[in-house]
Amino acid sequence: MGKLDINKKKKEKSLLDTAFELFTTKGLAKTSISDIVSKAGVAKGTFYLYFKDKYELRNRLIAHKSSQMFKKAIEQMKQTDMEHDFETDIIFVADNMINQLCENKTTLSFISKNLSWGVFKNALTSGGNSKDVDFTDVYNMIIENAPNTVKEPEIMVFMIIELVSSTCYSAILNSEPCGIGELKPYLYSSIKHILHDHIEY
Amino acid sequence: MGKLDINKKKKEKSLLDTAFELFTTKGLAKTSISDIVSKAGVAKGTFYLYFKDKYELRNRLIAHKSSQMFKKAIEQMKQTDMEHDFETDIIFVADNMINQLCENKTTLSFISKNLSWGVFKNALTSGGNSKDVDFTDVYNMIIENAPNTVKEPEIMVFMIIELVSSTCYSAILNSEPCGIGELKPYLYSSIKHILHDHIEY
Amino acid sequence: MGKLDINKKKKEKSLLDTAFELFTTKGLAKTSISDIVSKAGVAKGTFYLYFKDKYELRNRLIAHKSSQMFKKAIEQMKQTDMEHDFETDIIFVADNMINQLCENKTTLSFISKNLSWGVFKNALTSGGNSKDVDFTDVYNMIIENAPNTVKEPEIMVFMIIELVSSTCYSAILNSEPCGIGELKPYLYSSIKHILHDHIEY
Amino acid sequence: MGKLDINKKKKEKSLLDTAFELFTTKGLAKTSISDIVSKAGVAKGTFYLYFKDKYELRNRLIAHKSSQMFKKAIEQMKQTDMEHDFETDIIFVADNMINQLCENKTTLSFISKNLSWGVFKNALTSGGNSKDVDFTDVYNMIIENAPNTVKEPEIMVFMIIELVSSTCYSAILNSEPCGIGELKPYLYSSIKHILHDHIEY
DNA sequence: TATGAATGAGATTTCATTCAT
DNA sequence: AATGAATGAAATCTCATTCAT
Numbered sequence: 034m035g036k037l038d039i040n041k042k043k044k045e046k047s048l049l050d051t052a053f054e055l056f057t058t059k060g061l062a063k064t065s066i067s068d069i070v071s072k073a074g075v076a077k078g079t080f081y082l083y084f085k086d087k088y089e090l091r092n093r094l095i096a097h098k099s100s101q102m103f104k105k106a107i108e109q110m111k112q113t114d115m116e117h118d119f120e121t122d123i124i125f126v127a128d129n130m131i132n133q134l135c136e137n138k139t140t141l142s143f144i145s146k147n148l149s150w151g152v153f154k155n156a157l158t159s160g161g162n163s164k165d166v167d168f169t170d171v172y173n174m175i176i177e178n179a180p181n182t183v184k185e186p187e188i189m190v191f192m193i194i195e196l197v198s199s200t201c202y203s204a205i206l207n208s209e210p211c212g213i214g215e216l217k218p219y220l221y222s223s224i225k226h227i228l229h230d231h232i233e234y
Numbered sequence: 235m236g237k238l239d240i241n242k243k244k245k246e247k248s249l250l251d252t253a254f255e256l257f258t259t260k261g262l263a264k265t266s267i268s269d270i271v272s273k274a275g276v277a278k279g280t281f282y283l284y285f286k287d288k289y290e291l292r293n294r295l296i297a298h299k300s301s302q303m304f305k306k307a308i309e310q311m312k313q314t315d316m317e318h319d320f321e322t323d324i325i326f327v328a329d330n331m332i333n334q335l336c337e338n339k340t341t342l343s344f345i346s347k348n349l350s351w352g353v354f355k356n357a358l359t360s361g362g363n364s365k366d367v368d369f370t371d372v373y374n375m376i377i378e379n380a381p382n383t384v385k386e387p388e389i390m391v392f393m394i395i396e397l398v399s400s401t402c403y404s405a406i407l408n409s410e411p412c413g414i415g416e417l418k419p420y421l422y423s424s425i426k427h428i429l430h431d432h433i434e435y
Numbered sequence: 436m437g438k439l440d441i442n443k444k445k446k447e448k449s450l451l452d453t454a455f456e457l458f459t460t461k462g463l464a465k466t467s468i469s470d471i472v473s474k475a476g477v478a479k480g481t482f483y484l485y486f487k488d489k490y491e492l493r494n495r496l497i498a499h500k501s502s503q504m505f506k507k508a509i510e511q512m513k514q515t516d517m518e519h520d521f522e523t524d525i526i527f528v529a530d531n532m533i534n535q536l537c538e539n540k541t542t543l544s545f546i547s548k549n550l551s552w553g554v555f556k557n558a559l560t561s562g563g564n565s566k567d568v569d570f571t572d573v574y575n576m577i578i579e580n581a582p583n584t585v586k587e588p589e590i591m592v593f594m595i596i597e598l599v600s601s602t603c604y605s606a607i608l609n610s611e612p613c614g615i616g617e618l619k620p621y622l623y624s625s626i627k628h629i630l631h632d633h634i635e636y
Numbered sequence: 637m638g639k640l641d642i643n644k645k646k647k648e649k650s651l652l653d654t655a656f657e658l659f660t661t662k663g664l665a666k667t668s669i670s671d672i673v674s675k676a677g678v679a680k681g682t683f684y685l686y687f688k689d690k691y692e693l694r695n696r697l698i699a700h701k702s703s704q705m706f707k708k709a710i711e712q713m714k715q716t717d718m719e720h721d722f723e724t725d726i727i728f729v730a731d732n733m734i735n736q737l738c739e740n741k742t743t744l745s746f747i748s749k750n751l752s753w754g755v756f757k758n759a760l761t762s763g764g765n766s767k768d769v770d771f772t773d774v775y776n777m778i779i780e781n782a783p784n785t786v787k788e789p790e791i792m793v794f795m796i797i798e799l800v801s802s803t804c805y806s807a808i809l810n811s812e813p814c815g816i817g818e819l820k821p822y823l824y825s826s827i828k829h830i831l832h833d834h835i836e837y
Numbered sequence: 838t839a840t841g842a843a844t845g846a847g848a849t850t851t852c853a854t855t856c857a858t
Numbered sequence: 859a860a861t862g863a864a865t866g867a868a869a870t871c872t873c874a875t876t877c878a879t
Contacts, residue, residue: 035879036879037841037842037878037879040842041842044842044843062263065868065869065870066869066870066871067868067869067870075843075844076843076844076845077844077845077846077870077871078843078844078845078846078871078872078873079842079843079844079845080871081870081871081872082841082842082843086870086871087870185412185420187411187412188411188412188416188417188420189420190411191401191404191410191411192397192401192420192421192424195397195400195401195404196393196396196397196400196401196424198400199396199397199399199400200392200393200396200397203392203396209392210388210389210391210392211386211388211389215386215389216389219386219389219390219393219428219431219432220393222427222431223393223397223424223427223428223431226423226424226427226428226431227420227424227427230420230423230424230427231420241859242859245859245860266851266852266853267852267853267854268851268852268853271862276860276861277860277861277862278853278854278861278862278863279854279855279856279859279860279861279862280859280860280861280862281853282853282854282855283859283860287853288853437858438858439857439858439862439863442863443863446863446864464665467847467848467849468848468849468850469847469848469849477864477865478864478865478866479849479850479865479866479867480850480851480852480864480865480866480867481863481864481865481866482850483849483850483851484863484864488849488850489849587814587818587822589813589814590813590814590818590819590822591822592813593803593806593812593813594799594803594822594823594826597799597802597803597806598795598798598799598802598803598826600802601798601799601801601802602794602795602798602799605794605798611794612790612791612793612794613788613790613791617791618791621788621791621792621795621830621833621834622795624829624833625795625799625826625829625830625833628825628826628829628830628833629822629826629829632822632825632826632829633822643838644838647838647839668872668873668874669873669874669875670872670873670874673841678839678840679839679840679841680840680841680842680874680875681838681839681840681841681875681876681877682838682839682840682841683874684874684875684876685838685839689874689875690874
């Protein structure tokens with residue numbers, strides 16, 4: 034990668050980082066492209082060399098941030114010396130991501146309800162277009178790691194993701210109806226029930 | 235109610251209806267007050283006689299639409315001659331609301347992820363400010379109807395609402411990862427598990 | 436017409452007049468909407484209450500200016516106590532318009548080659564949309580005033596208008612290939628030939 | 637001519653061709669240099685190695701296209717074995733050019749009203765700057781070929797060119813007020829009248 | 838020569854809000 | 859209470875031009 038390419042990457046990263054900061058502090062609607070470029074220290078026109086508009090930038094950010102978190106959770110799961118069985122692994126990943134979100138509330142409030150099936154699925158299938166983690170391998174690994182018969186694994190993953198992401202938003206950010214600590218036991222119990230509903234012994 | 239008051243109500247309703255249509259078709263961000271008033275057939279200034287801004291209007295709509303649905307579900311539940319036990323009632327209400335959402339996808343896409351704890355809780359506690367249903371009675375009725383010991387009923391309701399609302403959005407609108415019909419058995423099973431986790435026999 | 440309507444008309448006129456001045460001095464391409472509004476003394480948004488864009492404004496101006504000129508020529512023709520025969524009338528109108536253009540070179544350079552068949556025809560047929568002169572009456576009067584048999588009167592008028600407008604532009608504005616005075620005899624001779632070619636005695 | 641020079645010519649030609657296509661389809665004002673270079677497959681900076689700006693490019697195109705047409709008409713005139721007298725030759729050239737324009741409407745719409753005296757005169761007198769045909773010889777040949785006394789030959793040519801170019805535009809492109817076929821007899825008759833007005837027998 | 842990323846002035850356009858009627 | 863013309867700040871977006879590579 035030449036000097037020029039490095040510089041380009043730096044510009045793009047600067048825009049992404051700045052936008053993330055502004056989106057999480059001021060909100061998407063109240064953040065203008067002018068705000069982003071002036072804070073990022075690039076010219077207005079430069080923005081349009083990298084993104085079609087504010088919304089494309091946002092989508093890029095969501096995909097990036099959520100894949101980063103997912104990747105991290107998987108890596109840490111692999112590193113633990115616990116015994117890896119299907120259920121434990123999934124609870125581990127979920128717990129790890131929830132903890133990441135707790136520590137990083139701005140990311141949570143940003144991807145919040147966007148870490149949903151649409152984005153997940155999209156990241157899963159169109160892995161090619163960016164250097165963001167390719168979910169596919171991870172996803173397949175989880176599925177293949179499962180006991181020989183998982184009924185409708187896609188529905189299972191879907192339900193878990195939706196349950197986790199939507200409940201965490203409220204619990205972590207607003208402590209409503211309770212803090213995340215209090216919620217976890219119920220949440221993980223529900224996840225286990227979902228797993229069991231899909232496993233045929 | 236005098237003629238003038240009726241006229242006032244008509245104007246307000248026109249604005250609410252038009253805004254709902256535009257919000258669901260173009261999205262909140264892309265709908266301007268100009269759009270709303272010109273389609274509603276009232277003058278720009280008139281908007282400000284009824285609403286502070288776009289966002290107040292949206293909140294009114296969410297509360298209204300979701301309470302309407304909830305009310306309807308409860309009413310129909312009461313009318314069935316099935317035996318009313320706690321679990322059956324809750325599944326009935328959930329199923330009824332899901333069916334309403336299936337038949338009215340624009341409403342779904344609008345309240346979608348907004349039929350969440352924040353709104354629910356808000357509608358529950360600030361029942362006074364509108365003639366929209368007072369959730370409180372209904373909610374209390376459900377809780378009181380429960381077997382003598384429900385642990386953390388609020389958390390229970392919270393989890394159910396979040397699970398249902400977030401999964402339905404994707405299933406009904408995009409048939410992702412599967413249609414609502416296919417999802418229902420798993421969903422209701424999970425709801426039952428959540429209920430059981432909270433009931434102490 | 437109420438006070439408000441009068442004020443609206445004034446605003447619109449101010450924009451039209453200012454735009455005309457700027458178009459003729461700086462040219463269409465180099466005149467921005469900002470230029471127009473700031474010189475006209477109205478707010479930028481006001482422009483868009485009256486015109487879709489710069490080009491709509493220009494078209495309105497062309498139609499207006501050329502119809503004004505035409506109207507004036509006809510009026511003056513009617514007022515002369517010369518004997519009104521077909522050929523004399525047409526030469527009179529042409530000459531009168533050419534003289535108007537000579538005295539008002541900015542208008543000439545603006546409508547220049549736009550006083551062409553397209554605009555003429557358009558003004559002729561869509562007389563309704565503005566209070567600009569309705570060409571139709573005038574046109575019909577000329578045609579009906581003709582000796583009983585004019586072959587293809589439309590082609591005849593077309594050729595005259597195109598010949599006059601395109602030669603005058605160069606002659607009046609650039610004195611190329613000669614001044615308008617020197618050109619006139621040849622021009623009017625050609626007009627007469629065109630007339631004769633279309634009249635069947 | 638070396639390989640490099642050939643490559644240079646190719647780049648320039650590519651820019652000219654692409655610009656011509658865009659000017660005729662989108663119009664000059666709506667065609668940006670960005671459009672041109674990206675379609676031509678060269679870098680932005682390269683444009684400025686060949687042309688000062690959009691307008692210089694346009695002028696080059698007009699001169700080129702019209703001289704090409706004129707050259708062709710003259711060549712074909714020379715090749716016919718008809719008897720070459722002044723009037724016949726001029727009608728032949730006019731007719732030939734009109735036919736070329738009929739078959740190539742994009743060129744017509746481009747040079748359209750630009751094949752006017754200004755450009756013609758310019759091409760005539762500043763023959764040196766390009767390898768495009770030198771009109772001068774041709775022009776002189778026509779004039780010299782004329783019967784010994786042509787009054788004001790320049791005015792004569794001017795009137796013919798203006799008449800032809802402006803009427804053809806509307807007739808060929810819009811069939812307004814009639815098709816070119818129907819127009820021709822009247823047009824050629826007028827040309828002959830113009831010629832006669834300038835010939836002293 | 839050729840490139841194309843970067844620029845940033847400035848053009849267009851939108852829109853919430855006001856206020857005289 | 860209702861209107862809607864007017865506002866003008868601010869947003870989006872374009873594009874000719876430069877310059878380091």
